[in-house]
Amino acid sequence: MTEQAENPFLYVVVCAAGIAADVSKLITAAQERNWQVGVIATPVAMNGFFDTAAVEAQTGRPIRSAWRTPGEPRPFPAPDAVIVAPATFNTLNKWAAGIADTLALGTLCEAAGLGVPVAVLPCVADALAAHPAYRDSLARLRAMGVRFAEPYAGEAGEGGGRPEFGWERALDLIEPA
Numbered sequence: 551m552t553e554q555a556e557n558p559f560l561y562v563v564v565c566a567a568g569i570a571a572d573v574s575k576l577i578t579a580a581q582e583r584n585w586q587v588g589v590i591a592t593p594v595a596m597n598g599f600f601d602t603a604a605v606e607a608q609t610g611r612p613i614r615s616a617w618r619t620p621g622e623p624r625p626f627p628a629p630d631a632v633i634v635a636p637a638t639f640n641t642l643n644k645w646a647a648g649i650a651d652t653l654a655l656g657t658l659c660e661a662a663g664l665g666v667p668v669a670v671l672p673c674v675a676d677a678l679a680a681h682p683a684y685r686d687s688l689a690r691l692r693a694m695g696v697r698f699a700e701p702y703a704g705e706a707g708e709g710g711g712r713p714e715f716g717w718e719r720a721l722d723l724i725e726p727a
């Protein structure tokens with residue numbers, strides 16, 4: 551697809567969950583729906599969770615993970631929407647608590663205040679999701695207007711296969727019906 555300068559800009563925040571290996575599916579789907587995409591990854595996610603070179607080739611932009619220095623220009627335009635996919639237990643709890651010690655978290659903490667749609671595809675095992683802090687975090691983020699897809703635990707079913715993650719759910723959440 552040839553990107554049009556006027557196409558809206560989507561931030562895709564990628565956390566360190568195994569399913570992140572397939573994040574290119576989300577980028578492809580977003581580009582097909584005429585979004586320009588910039589990827590922001592947590593530092594742990596940059597450490598082997600997905601093919602960073604392939605994602606940079608796909609988006610045509612460097613992945614952002616570290617803070618820029620004060621003199622550097624902002625590498626991405628302001629977002630028209632933000633997707634967190636996959637979203638980990640760790641990042642969701644820190645985001646809800648207002649912790650901004652990585653670029654990904656700082657971006658998320660700011661996102662709801664920008665008034666743009668923010669959608670989350672959680673990927674959290676059932677045992678972790680039972681933690682009371684996690685339930686509180688989801689309630690707090692929902693109250694901020696963050697839109698959540700159905701829980702996904704990533705655990706294998708009876709046949710041994712994992713269910714589809716359904717990356718396009720995130721795009722459905724940020725777009726008007």
Ligand SMILES: Cc1cc2nc3c(=O)[nH]c(=O)nc-3n(C[C@H](O)[C@H](O)[C@H](O)COP(=O)(O)O)c2cc1C
Nearest residue numbers: 565566567568592594595638639640641673674704
């Ligand atoms: C192979 C692997 C897969 C993981 N998958 C998940 C996952 O699906 N969900 C999750 O919440 N944490 C998962 N983790 C744990 C996170 O990587 C860990 O909590 C990390 O601190 C998250 O960092 P981040 O939230 O900054 O990306 C996984 C770890 C490994 C090594």
